[in-house]
Amino acid sequence: AERVTGDDGKEYYIVNGQKTWTTLGQHADWGFFLVRTDPNAKPQAGISFLLIDMKSPGISVRRITTLEGGHEVNDVFLDNVKVPVENRVFHENQGWTCAKALLAHERSGIAGVARSKRGLERLRQMASTELADAGGALIQDPFFRRKVAELEIDLTALEFTELRTLAGESSGKGPGPESSILKIKGTEIQQRLQELALEAAGHYGAPFLGEAGHNSGIGPRHSLGLAGDYFNGRKTSIYGGSNEIQRNIISKMVLGL
Known part of the structure; x- marks a missing residue:
């Protein structure tokens, strides 16, 4: 300019x-x-x-x-x-000074804990109606249950990390490198949720025809749009500073490498 x-x-x-x-x-x-x-x-x-x-x-x-x-x-x-x-x-x-402050808050928000908690509940509801290959509800399948349980543990840990960050902000301490941790784990959890939702829907989650695919009526209602959500969700680990960049920030500001 x-x-x-x-x-x-x-x-x-x-x-x-x-x-x-x-x-x-x-x-x-x-x-x-x-x-x-x-x-x-x-x-x-x-x-x-x-x-x-x-x-x-x-x-x-x-x-x-x-x-x-x-x-x-x-x-x-x-x-x-x-x-x-x-x-x-x-x-x-000196605009980059403003940008860094904004990015720290943005990355904390990208974690999307509340959104992922809603997504996890939706996943459980889907898995309670979808059938596993061996019969019975998918949520009763031990392998699928383990994936859901591991995801819930990670999401709970992320929520507590976010609460600690918010507590620090309320006491006047702005978000630091912990915002990078929130961004990495939050987006990884979001993508894992999308992947498990597609797995739960099975072949009903596979068809995708752009906007038509969202209204095709193929399969149960909860399967509509899952492929689109999955495709769109690939960007979460890139925007707000890619997750690779966030790891560099953590290594420099936390580990001193």
Whole structure:
């Protein structure tokens, strides 16, 4: 972004660039962008945090259709977008400081403990009606029961870790590297839930025809959309900073490696 003085005497940034995987960008009235305002600074410096009106001239939003056939994410293009300097959050060239704080809170939220607890209950209900190969309810199958039990143990441990993190925040201590632990385990649990749901539904969970697959009426109601959920859920271990990056953060900030 280049800083200029407009004909009205006010200061503006002229922003050019592209942001991909912008979640729900097609509905946004405003967006926040991290833009480079000092090209000579090291990579994590020289970045400013700008609030930009998504209706500004020069902004275009292009749909990205994801594996399950949905429109959740987008490409956003900025072509000579004029942004008032007063729309900057915090100091110029120090936007990464804001971004790191936001990411720590985002990663804590990505853990999704409450959502996974609901998913686990739904999985149990499915397994109580689906039949195992040997007969009887799938939830009575010892191998499947073990998978569910292991998942519940991990989810309970994650919940207590999240509660400790929240307790620290309430006492004025912001989330630190523990947010990376929450993000890793939370997304792994979410993906394991999706995998077990597909396993429980068996062949009824396999058909997938995009949007038509959600309304095809094949199999019991709880099997509809499971394949789409599985495909869409592959992204959870990538967004908010990939899980590999989170392990690097933990090794540096916790283990000192």
